[in-house]
Amino acid sequence: MRHPKRHVLSLLTLSISLFSCASFAATKLTLVEVITSPARTEMLQKMLTAYKAQHPDVEIEVVSLPWGQAFEKLGTMIQSGQYPDVVEMPDTWQGLYASNGMLADLEPRLKSWSGTPDLTDKTLTMARSSGGTATMIPYGFYLRAMFWNKKLFQQAGLTAPPKTMDEFMADAKKISALGNGISGYCMRGGVGGTNAWMMFMAAMNGSPEFFDKEGNSTLTQPGAIKGAQFLVDMYQKGYAPKDSVNWGFNEIVSSFYSGKCAMLDQDPDALIAIKNSMNPDDFSVAPMPLGPNGKAYPTIGYTGWSMFKQSKNQDQGWDLISFLSNKENNLTWSKFVGTLPIYKGAEQDAYYHAPQFAGWFAELNSPDYIPLTMPTHFKGWGYFNSVIVKDSSQETLLGQNDTESMVKDWAKYLTKEQKAWLAAQK
């Protein structure tokens, strides 16, 4: 050997480069978030930075899809074979992806996860709501309750929120009589109005069931039609603003805090914007009004984290999901996005002690309030929710169609979907 030192040096350099190559060959995870806002993405990134600090070998690419186009964009990604590892999964899509067999089965992982025993029963039920196998870990619940404007109630000579559906209608009438463009109810006639229709139909019908055993829709039962007519009357009698036929989330919330309408049925996420724009003494949140049978059925929605079966990094994906879902992170995230947390005893947290949350916890703790789970297990639920209900309910509110034919059309579509789903389960 003429230059043994040089050889040793070369060998050393080679091994250092190989070692650094190996350390650079990190696992790259793709996380798709679908309900986005700059602040929300920033919060998620903060949590991911904490995760990456503990896992220097993991790189995470966050793909933020704006909610308005998220469904189509994720669909396109999947069609082209780009499967994300972790996905923020809304309940309305869980059915579609789970019944197509595309979501990873989380049951074996739940069995060995230390967080599982502390999850509430509702969390596990929702995780398994599509086909009985856990395909997501919800990160929080959106439960409907009634925001009411104390000032406008006072002006109309009222002191308490409505307890029953009859009181709800009567209060809306009294408040609308104040004039000056003020109405009783902030109706969501545009996209996302389905929950209100289903909730009022269930309240008047006295049942949270959407189908009978054969898979026939119960929406055509007389009580359910009465519930739909209740909302139509509310609008047509002028107890909801004329514009509200087209309102989505932003419009109902901004109209509530600007004092244009006095009652708003919404989830805790609306509280974020309302708290910022209203004096906390001027409004409160009450449980939903009870139907003729003394029960109310506030809709419950949820979003969570899922993994795709086709992901090549399922172990790392699960590790990330369990990190995002641990008690501490879940509480931080729930407070930030405005959901009710997934762990037992979370209402003991100081944040959830605020008087506004009392309405939601009253619903969670009383047997008179039975959360209504929408039949999101259908493949066609997204279309029903965002197009069919929106278009046909607007026609009815504007007097171009009658309530009964509208409800019959919905029932026909839902019965077809439910029967197809039942057949696929056999």
Next chain:
Amino acid sequence: MMLEVSPPDTAAAPRFPRLRALLEPWVYLSPTLVLIALFIFVPMAIGISYAFQNIQLLNPSDTGWVGLDNFRTLFDDRHFYAALRHTFNWTLTSLVLQFALGLGLALLLNREFAGRGWVQALVFLPWAVPAFLSGLTWAWLLNPVIGVLPYWLTDLHIISEPYNILSDPQLALYGPVVANVWFGIPFFAITLLAALQSIPKDLYEAAAMDGASGWQQFRKVTLPFLAPMIAITVMLRTIWIANFADLIVVMTDGGPANSTSILSSFIFTTAYRKLDFGYASAMAVFLLVLMTLYALVLLRIRHQLLK
């Protein structure tokens, strides 16, 4: 003694001169033709073929050729007829207003005045704003919580109280129409201004000497010169407006109660919300045929005008 005739040199003279002359330009054109075929005709053919198939993304297993089924469904669909009616209304109203105001603006800009260059550049501004952004801005302007327009409309007694006309089925379409007119005026203004500037000035001088009034000059000199340009711009703009769903999707999403849904927004909803690409393609093919027929008529008119 006979002279020996040598065989023709094949390298110097082609064996089939006529064939070669016939093929030669096509060889030169071939890269362009291949590109056009690849990027325009192939996707179009695939799109048209979808119209005769069942392609529902929610039922990926249930696919196949269905012949004219999608078209049969189309002609039984009341929403399709409503969308067709709104398409005519939307296209005609937008086009007439864009054209009239664009022509007026072009005539004004054709005069000499200080700072004309700047004004011309400013006039072009709406064209540079993305449609999504202008839709959003107009939707905000029409919203009584944050916009001023409902209050002005009330003061002008056009509506009884300050509400959002986008939620009124009788008036909703006029929201996107106004946004579209604002957006489309520059196109007519700029193209017609270019045509106006190419009209020889001496024609106006001669007409003025003969005692022609301003209106007569416009009718007898300006309009005949502008006519071929008008025909072609009106044709292009009609096709663009009829296919232009962006403003409607952003401002009203076809609502309330489908009162502003035009064919192209309905196609979008069917394809990307219902995820039924077969039915959406059938509607798109219908729109394609309709627009092709319209273009043929206008090209014919233009041909007559040029004679």
